[in-house]
Amino acid sequence: MIPPGYFFILSVVLFVLGIIAFFFKRDLITQFMAIEIMLNAANLAFLALARSSNFVDAQVIVFFIITVAAAEAAIGLAIVLLIFRKKKTIKTETLNSMKG
């Protein structure tokens, strides 16, 4: 039996790696991938807690999180494509038209 603490530690590590990846990367698509990593880390913590408290409903909620993530990916990638079509780049360094 694996202690749930191990899963929490792994979840925290993945979440922090996701945040580091978000700041580290310089293009919209990879930053979007970093957000997906953070969502997955949250799912892992959720399922670990569900396991340790024998709460089946949590799996249904994780199912909803995955579904909403799919919808979010569709919209987000559409926006990225739209930005690429208008600006011809997705590098965040060059997307600074809102800078004063």
Added chain:
Amino acid sequence: MAILLFFLFAAFAVGSVLGMIISRNQAYSALFLVVAFASLGGLFGLLGAPFMAVVQIIIYAGAIMVLFIFVIMMIHLGEGISAEKKKWTIAAAVFMGIILLAEIVFAVKGAPAVPMAGQEMAGTSPTEIGRLLFTKYLYPFEITSILIIAALVGAVVLIKKREGE
């Protein structure tokens, strides 16, 4: 046995996320992420959630990452990521990440230890999840389907080429 599998999957997940951070090619980043999501699916299976493991692999590692790879193919960025990356932003990212890690560890350490459920569950069957989904969580389920239709229509409207463009 289970603990060995846990460490194997955890090493795969953390290693491939690190590979995704280090890789300069977006396509390689996406493939690393597929490995990370698949090993997370294995971890879900270890947590007694076999249905979630399958959903994770089919939807995340399958559908969502294929979507990402399609978009990477459509966006042709001649050379990889810009080389003139500012060094201090990397240092700041790592520094803030370490501070966040310390904060979360500090916050979690204060919480009382999570008690383990008495007996080991055999794992939740999809039947049970399906029953919950169509009884207790029927309204959220229906609302989610509306959300997905809205997302699909929104994506199509966003991408559609307008007249005179």
